[in-house]
Amino acid sequence: MCGNPRNKENFDKTAIFVGVKLKLGKDDKKVEVTLGRILLRQPGIIGRDTCIVEVTSEHEEWKGKELVVKISWPAASRKSEAEFVIRAREKARSMPQGKRPDWALDHLPDVLLSQDFDYGTDSTQVNLVAFFATAIFAKEEKFEYEKRVCRVTVQERLYPLEELRTVQEYAQVFFDILQIHKWLYDHPGILHRDISPGNIMWRRTVDGHLRGVLNDFDLSAYRHDTGPSLRQRTGTLPYMAFELLIDDENGHPPKHLYRHDVESIFYVILLLCCRYMVVAKQDLDGRPILERTRVHSPFNSWYKLDRDDLKYKKCFFITKIDSFSPMANSGFTDFQSWINRIRQQFLLGFHAKNGHILRKDLGVMESFEDETLQTWVSYSAIVKTCSEFAGSALIVHNDQVKEGA
Template sequence: MLSSAGFRTHCIGALVTVGRIQSLYYDRSIIIVCKPIDMFKSHGKQPKITEETLTDEFAAMLVGLGQLTLRQCGIQEEFCYDRALIENHNVYMDRCGNPKDKENFDKTALFVGVKLKLKSGEDEKNVEVTLGRILSRRAGIVGRDTCVVGATSEHDEWKGKELVVKISWPATSLKSEAEFVIKAREKARSMQQGKRPDWALDHLPDILLSQDFDYAADSTQANLIAFFAKAMFAEEEKFEYEKRVCRIMVQERLYSLEELRTVQEYAQVFFDIFQIHKWLYDHPGILHRDISPGNIMWRRTVDGHLRGVLNDFDLSAYRHETGPSLRQRIGTLPYMAYELLANDENGQPPMHLYRHDVESIFYTILLLCCRYEVVAKQGPDGHPILERTRVHSPFDHWYVLNRAGLNAQKCVFLMGRFQSYPEVNSGLTDFQPWVSGLYSRFMAGLIGLNLHTLIPQTDPFDNETLQSWVSYSAIVNICSEFAGSALVVHNDQLEVDS
C-alpha cells in the first residue's frame, strides 16, 4: 500500500476472519497488529447487521475511523497538490489511459501530472515541480523503496533542464545524501593539483534541491514515539521507534547503464567509477557503501564526452568515523562484499572498508558479463545500440540466497575453489582481462589475509587494500586499457596517503 502511494506516511487496514476484526497499522518503520474484537453480538447464527447487533467495540472503531483527518489517514497535504493521487486510483487511470500492459502501467504512470510545492533557496521561495513517469523504483522493504520520477519545472533556474525527483524515506539517524554531494562538489571546486583539478564534478550528481518533511509534533508517528517510550515490554525488552522523514530531492537527470550504446562505453563508465570512488575516499573522505548497477549512472558533458557518475549517497559515511555508522550492514545483497555478509568475532558486521566498495564494483562488472549477452545493432536514429539478453549463469543463485548462503557461496568463489576463472559471455569478451585480473587480485589478497589471521606476523597487514592486492594502482593497471585501447584517466594521483 505504501509503495503504490509514495507520499503516504502510513496506512490503516484490517484483517477480518469469521466475525472478528483486527485493526492493522503500517508505517515506514513499524507494523502494529491490534487485539482482535468481535464485530457482532452472539445470536447463534449470522445476524442481520443493525445497530443493535454490532458490539460496542466495533461500533466505536467505525465511529473513530470515520472521524480521522486526512493527515491521520497518512496523506501529506503540505506539499502534494493532487490528493487524488492517493485517494482515487481511477483518476490516474483516466489520466493515463487504460494500458493493456498492467506491469508497464504500474511502473510508469502513477505520478503523471502530479504537482509538488517545495521551497528553494535561503529565502524559501515556492517552487512547483510537475512529476512525470516513474523511471525507477528500487526493490526493498515495501514502503521504503526509493522512487525516481521524471519531472519538469518552470522555475527560472531549472527551466529547460531534464530533471528527476527522488522520493525516499531515510532514517533521521543517517546523514543527508545532499550533505555528502555538496561537500564533495565543494572539494572538487577547491582542488589545485592534477591535470584538471575539478574533473570530479563531471562524475558527481548535481543536486538542485533537497527538502525533508518531518512528522509534526501531534502526528501519529510522534504519538507512537511517546507511547513506546512509556510502554512496558515482556522480559524487560526495549523498543525504539525508528524515526524517518520523507525526503524530496530534485536533481539533474542521469542515465542508466542499460542506455549505453557500446561495450567501450560500458568500460569507460566502470573505469570512471573506480576513479571517482577513490577520489571521494582520498579527498572529501567519503565511503559510498552501496555500489550496485542502479547507482552507477552516466551523463554527457556539454562537449559530448561520456562521464560515469557515482549516484545515490543515501547510505554513505565519512571514512574517518569510528561510530556504528560504518558497522551497519547495508547494501544490495548480490553486490555486497562477502565479508560484510557475516558477523565478526563480536557478533557485529565488520567495519566497511575501501576495498569492500571496490569488491562491489567488481561484482557489478562480473554479473553483467556473466549473466548477459550483448549484440551491437543499429538504432532507429542511426546510432548504435546494444541489445542485452539474459542467459543462464553460475551466479544466478546469488539473487535468491539469503545473507548466510550468499556469504558461503562468495567465500567458495573468492578463495579459489571456483573451477576456473569466470568466463564472460558473447559480446562482452573484451572484459575478460578485467574479470580475470580483478578476480585474481581479490583471491590472492583474501588468502593472504586468512594466512595472516591464522599465523600472526610481526609486520602489520594492510586490511584496507589486502596488502595492496586491491590498491587503486593495481586497479588502474588492470582497467585503464580495454580492447587494446587506452581509456581516459582522470584521477592521475595513483595513491594518496590515508
C-alpha cells in the same frame, strides 16, 4: 491523467504522478516542479519504497536541464545524501592541483534541492514511536523504532547502464567509477558503501563526452568517522563484499573499508558479464545500440540466497583458488581479462591476509595493510588492470591520487 484505474489494460502505474505540482524550498524561495512519469520504483515496504520521477520546472536557474525528483524515507538520524554530494562538489571546485582540477564534477550527481518533511503529531510514524517506547518485549528486550523522514531531492537526470550503446562505453563508465570512488575516498573522505548497478550511471557533457557518474549517497559515510555508522551493514546483497556479510562475536559486521567497495564494483562487472549477453545492433537512425538478454548463469542463485548462504558462496568464490572460473557471455568477452585479473588480485590478497593471521597465531608480530589486502587490491593495482580494454587505452581523469588505497 493516467486512465481509468478500474480498467487494468489502460492503467499505467508509471503515470500516477503526471501533472502533480510540488512546491519546495523555504517560504521566501519556493520552487515549483511538475511531476512526470515514474522512472524507477525500488521494491520495499509500502510507503517507504524510493521513487524516482521525471520533473519539469520553470525555475530560472533550472531551465533547460533534465531533472528528476527522488522521493525517499531515510532514517532521520542518517546524514543526508545532499550533504555528501555538496561537500564533494565543493571540494572538486577548490582542488588546486591536476591537469583539470575540477574533473570530479563530471562524475558526481548534481543535487539542486533537498528538503525533509517530518510527520504530524498524530501521524502513524509518531504513534509507532510512542508504542514501541512503552511496549513490553520477551526477555525484557528493548526495541527502539527508527524514526524516518520523507525526503524530496531534486537533481539532474542521469542515465542507467542499460542505455549505453557499446561495450566500450560500459568499460569507460566502470573505469570512471573506480576513479571517482578513489577521489571521494582521498579528498572529501567519503565512502559510498552501496555500490550496485542502479547507482552506477552516466551523463554526457555539453561537448558530448561520456562520463560515468557514481550516484545515490544515501548510505555513505565519512571514512574518518569514529561513530557506529561505518560498522553498520549497508549495501545490496548480491553486490556486497563477502566480509560484510560476516558478524563478529558481538553480532556486528566489520568496519566498511575501501576495498569492500572495490569488491562491489567487481561484482557489478562480473554479474553483468556472466548473467547477460549483448548483441550490437543499430536503431532506426543508424546509431549503435546493444540488445541485452539475460541468460542462465551459476550466479543467478546470488539473487535468491539469504545472507548466511550467500556469505559462504561468495567466500568460496573470492578466496579459493580451486573455485570455478567465471566466463563472460557473448558480447562481453572483452571483459574476461578484467574478471580474471581482479579476481586473482583478491585471491592473492586474501591468501596474504590468511598467512598474516597464521603467523600472528604463532607469535610473529608484523603489520598488515588490511584496507587494500597488502596492496593487492590497491587503487594503483586495479587501475593497472582496468586502464586498457580490448586493446585500447581508456581515459584517465584522476591525477590527484593520494598514497595508500
